[in-house]
Amino acid sequence: MNKNAWLLYLLTVWTIFSQISVLAGPVVADDENPPVATPTVTYVISMPEPQTHYFEVDMQLKNASATTNAKKNGYLDIKMPVWTPGSYLIREYAKNVDSFTASAAGKTVLSEKVRKNVWRVYSSADNLTIHYRVYANELTVRTNFVDADHGYVTPAGLFMYHDALKNIPLRVVVQPYKTWKNVATGLEPVAGAQYTYEAPDFDLLIDSPIEIGNHKTFSFTASNVPHTVAMFGDVAYDEKRLSADYKRVCEAAATVIGEHPCTHYTFIVHHIPPGGGGLEHLNSTTLETTRNAYATEANYKRFLSLVAHEYFHLWNVKRIRPVALGPFDYENENYTHMLWLSEGCTSFYQEYILRRAGFHTPEAYLGLVASSITEIENQPGSRIQSAAESSWDAWIKGYRPNENSTNTTISYYSKGSVLGSLLNLAILAGSNGERNMDDLMRLLYTEYYKKQKRGFTDDEFRRAAEQIAGRKLDDFFTIGVSSAEPINYAAYFEPVGVQLINVASKTQDGFLGAATTVVNGKSTVSSVRRGSAAYTDGLNVGDEIISVDDVRVGDDLLRQVSGRRVGEKINVLVNRAGLLREIPVTLTQNPLVSYRLEPVENPTSAQKALYTKWLYIK
Ligand SMILES: [Zn+2]
Numbered sequence: 001m002n003k004n005a006w007l008l009y010l011l012t013v014w015t016i017f018s019q020i021s022v023l024a025g026p027v028v029a030d031d032e033n034p035p036v037a038t039p040t041v042t043y044v045i046s047m048p049e050p051q052t053h054y055f056e057v058d059m060q061l062k063n064a065s066a067t068t069n070a071k072k073n074g075y076l077d078i079k080m081p082v083w084t085p086g087s088y089l090i091r092e093y094a095k096n097v098d099s100f101t102a103s104a105a106g107k108t109v110l111s112e113k114v115r116k117n118v119w120r121v122y123s124s125a126d127n128l129t130i131h132y133r134v135y136a137n138e139l140t141v142r143t144n145f146v147d148a149d150h151g152y153v154t155p156a157g158l159f160m161y162h163d164a165l166k167n168i169p170l171r172v173v174v175q176p177y178k179t180w181k182n183v184a185t186g187l188e189p190v191a192g193a194q195y196t197y198e199a200p201d202f203d204l205l206i207d208s209p210i211e212i213g214n215h216k217t218f219s220f221t222a223s224n225v226p227h228t229v230a231m232f233g234d235v236a237y238d239e240k241r242l243s244a245d246y247k248r249v250c251e252a253a254a255t256v257i258g259e260h261p262c263t264h265y266t267f268i269v270h271h272i273p274p275g276g277g278g279l280e281h282l283n284s285t286t287l288e289t290t291r292n293a294y295a296t297e298a299n300y301k302r303f304l305s306l307v308a309h310e311y312f313h314l315w316n317v318k319r320i321r322p323v324a325l326g327p328f329d330y331e332n333e334n335y336t337h338m339l340w341l342s343e344g345c346t347s348f349y350q351e352y353i354l355r356r357a358g359f360h361t362p363e364a365y366l367g368l369v370a371s372s373i374t375e376i377e378n379q380p381g382s383r384i385q386s387a388a389e390s391s392w393d394a395w396i397k398g399y400r401p402n403e404n405s406t407n408t409t410i411s412y413y414s415k416g417s418v419l420g421s422l423l424n425l426a427i428l429a430g431s432n433g434e435r436n437m438d439d440l441m442r443l444l445y446t447e448y449y450k451k452q453k454r455g456f457t458d459d460e461f462r463r464a465a466e467q468i469a470g471r472k473l474d475d476f477f478t479i480g481v482s483s484a485e486p487i488n489y490a491a492y493f494e495p496v497g498v499q500l501i502n503v504a505s506k507t508q509d510g511f512l513g514a515a516t517t518v519v520n521g522k523s524t525v526s527s528v529r530r531g532s533a534a535y536t537d538g539l540n541v542g543d544e545i546i547s548v549d550d551v552r553v554g555d556d557l558l559r560q561v562s563g564r565r566v567g568e569k570i571n572v573l574v575n576r577a578g579l580l581r582e583i584p585v586t587l588t589q590n591p592l593v594s595y596r597l598e599p600v601e602n603p604t605s606a607q608k609a610l611y612t613k614w615l616y617i618k
Helices: 003-024 202-206 239-257 297-312 339-356 362-377 387-392 394-398 412-430 437-451 458-469 474-481 489-496 533-537 557-561 605-614
Strands: 040-046 054-062 076-079 097-104 107-109 111-115 118-121 128-135 150-153 170-175 182-185 196-199 210-213 216-222 225-232 265-271 278-280 284-289 498-502 514-519 522-528 544-548 569-576 579-586 595-599
Touching: 097 111, 097 118, 118 128, 170 202, 170 210, 182 225, 182 265, 196 202, 210 225, 216 239, 225 239, 239 297, 239 339, 239 437, 278 297, 284 297, 297 339, 339 362, 339 387, 339 412, 339 437, 362 412, 362 498, 362 595, 387 394, 387 412, 387 474, 412 437, 412 458, 412 474, 412 489, 412 605, 437 458, 458 474, 489 498, 489 605, 514 557, 522 533, 533 579, 544 557
Parallel strands: 040 170, 225 265, 265 284
Antiparallel strands: 040 054, 054 128, 076 118, 097 107, 097 128, 111 118, 150 210, 170 196, 182 210, 216 225, 278 284, 498 595, 514 522, 522 544, 544 569, 569 579
16 A cells, blocks of 8 residues: 555545544543544564574554454454565465564463464453564565674564554564664654654555664665665775766656655665565665676676666556555465566666666667567477466466476566567557657556556556557557467567567587586486477486486586587487486477667668657667
8 A cells, every 4th residue: 555545545534434423423432432542553673682583573552452353352363474565476474483472461361373374362452562583584685684794674574463453554663783773764764763663554564674784875866855775785886976876777767757756765785695686665675786786887787777677666566556466465376467567567667767867878778678589589488378377377487486487487577578678669659759658657657556546457558558559459468468479579670670680590500408507416407498309309307417429428418419410319328316218319400599689771761760769869
């Protein structure tokens, strides 16, 4: 839920209340029916022994028994979310909880676990304190962590809730470890109370990670909004350059919608190995990168891409969102076909924003679009799974890959990023350069986020896209989004005078289609490509490769087959589950493509005009 939704909630409650007053006359308190005091929930989180990787949580409920129905039932159920928005996997955060106790007026009350993530507390007391500990030893953007150096809170994995207490303001008091001085979070600080924060409801609390420790910070203003960057991990950086570049990226991102909905924004940046990834939130984000992020130009651009991606999410997915993505059900999977839009088109925008901010040349941008097409076209799963299916099955496939995943799935990030490029081109062409993808994002923001205060359905999105493109987009939606059929790229690139060329060398070298890694010093098959020689002739993932044509294989199977021709037969000796067997394999043609996008030789004036608009060439 967002701020506007919260105001709407207050208005609804007030409207209902005032109607009751009109019907029943003024509510008068008497001894039998005392007025119900407003319930409050305060979480006090501490980490007195950070080296043990534990957060201690006190969840203090006040005046809550009427709202929770504990007064009537004699008990109330306290729950821990099972997943965190933005990361579509059931993570079972309750697995890290221990030492759950509840007390009223200083006395322990009975409690028991009734489901994997639900504790039942047998008390009808108005004021209750629930205490539990959370083991926090996984430092990612979607889990909890605390050690001797710092603490990081993923709220979904730390804060429990009661269903009836989700839509009231909630307070968080952080008690940092005794030598720690800094707390960074997107939560609203409570004036005059150190390390104390407030969220208007549980959704916003869940959407606000917290960094605690002695991290450095710097600030900048972009689009008139104050931004804070919290830097964890010993890392060398040029603060002046970094804040100037953050500002450039953020302001270029803000031009897409033309309105910045935040009053402040926080970046939490973890510099840790292996580094890579981020998680978006309503007015903050956590980025994970390496200590080398600012060391080379290539690394730096990759980092700025990550900044642009997570920052653009503050609009796309946090506010411009499919109907399934908020308000959330924290106990179950939340299904949508549109992660290709929410994630993939954010990936499209991350590079488009860097192009507009001048970090990518037009040529570099073309190279990035071509390489994302190469990536999906080289994955056999792109002919099996559509972008819509990839999104729907994120919970069981995207986030739970196995050795066969590249054969049967396509990432909604990479396919969605290509679809974003194609939809942008379709809108440019359909509107003669009058509009582009920005206009679609603006329409969705205005109509669904601001006006209707809800997410949109698949059909509503399609109608909006066709309205902005000024024509039907059957090919885009039926083939591009909902099928695994080949896309007619040429039709999308023709209006801007660009052609997609496969520059992979047409070699007669044979292709095996198996990759190996060294496991316990043994060359072992790690993947087998669908339709390849290895797939058809029966090499298996897990086979230890002993020899090819009686020559011992060291650590690299591919070196052993290089130089062999298409149609050549090789004998591969493998150890499979302790038995030796010889497998004859007939090498095939190399199916891999490598695309480049090149301007046509003699573009028409219409193509030239669209090309200039497409790539923001001044
Ligand atoms: Zn994302």
